[in-house]
Amino acid sequence: xxxxxxxxxxxxxxxxxxxxxxxxxxxxxxxxxxxxxxxxxxxxxxxxxxxxxxxxxxxxxxxxxxxxxxxxxxxxxxxxxxxxxxxxxxxxxxxxxxxxxxxxxxxxxxxxxxxxxxxxxxxxxxxxxxxxxxxxxxxxxxxxxxxxxxxxxxxxxxxxxxxxxxxxxxxxxxxxxxxxxxxxxxx
Numbered sequence: 001x002x003x004x005x006x007x008x009x010x011x012x013x014x015x016x017x018x019x020x021x022x023x024x025x026x027x028x029x030x031x032x033x034x035x036x037x038x039x040x041x042x043x044x045x046x047x048x049x050x051x052x053x054x055x056x057x058x059x060x061x062x063x064x065x066x067x068x069x070x071x072x073x074x075x076x077x078x079x080x081x082x083x084x085x086x087x088x089x090x091x092x093x094x095x096x097x098x099x100x101x102x103x104x105x106x107x108x109x110x111x112x113x114x115x116x117x118x119x120x121x122x123x124x125x126x127x128x129x130x131x132x133x134x135x136x137x138x139x140x141x142x143x144x145x146x147x148x149x150x151x152x153x154x155x156x157x158x159x160x161x162x163x164x165x166x167x168x169x170x171x172x173x174x175x176x177x178x179x180x181x182x183x184x185x186x187x
Contacts, residue, residue: 001172002125005042005134005184006142007035008167009058017085019078024057028165035166036062038186042132044068048124049136050076058166059136070136075120078138079113082106093140093162097155114144121145125176139167149178 010028024032039062047063049055051072063070082104086092095102096110103109124133139162146153149171161167168184 012054045131055136075116
């Protein structure tokens with residue numbers, strides 16, 4: 001069995017609007033230490049991440065503790081929303097979950113996010129058969145992965161986890177076959 005520990009990033013500094021360089025807050029940096037404490041005993045073989053700073057920084061403490069490198073994969077990034085800041089983000093999110101093809105100009109629909117994240121996940125599964133792996137990720141990216149394997153994971157479930165940072169789940173696979181997932185308690 002292959003176990004993939006998805007770590008939704010810790011609390012980011014929303015005053016920085018550039019998605020790529022948005023850092024963690026001081027609380028987020030402290031929480032990344034808790035993530036490392038929880039996962040360092042899980043016999044982790046590899047650590048991957050979205051290329052976004054907040055996702056990398058969330059798993060960097062763990063990588064340092066285990067003397068592993070964080071391998072970034074472009075296709076694990078969060079969705080591109082548009083080239084402007086959105087004031088009514090909740091309405092936008094609801095529209096996207098109601099229609100997986102809905103997107104704004106210069107943005108991505110959830111179907112596109114899901115397809116590239118699943119492609120990256122399958123590559124990681126094939127490179128790490130029978131191992132335990134950590135992936136630093138984002139709320140929407142992870143939610144679309146969960147939706148791919150369980151269509152019941154939709155807007156309501158996304159809405160439940162949207163403010164949980166960090167959020168860790170472990171997904172179990174036999175080859176590329178999804179077996180199930182559970183939440184990992186970090187308290």
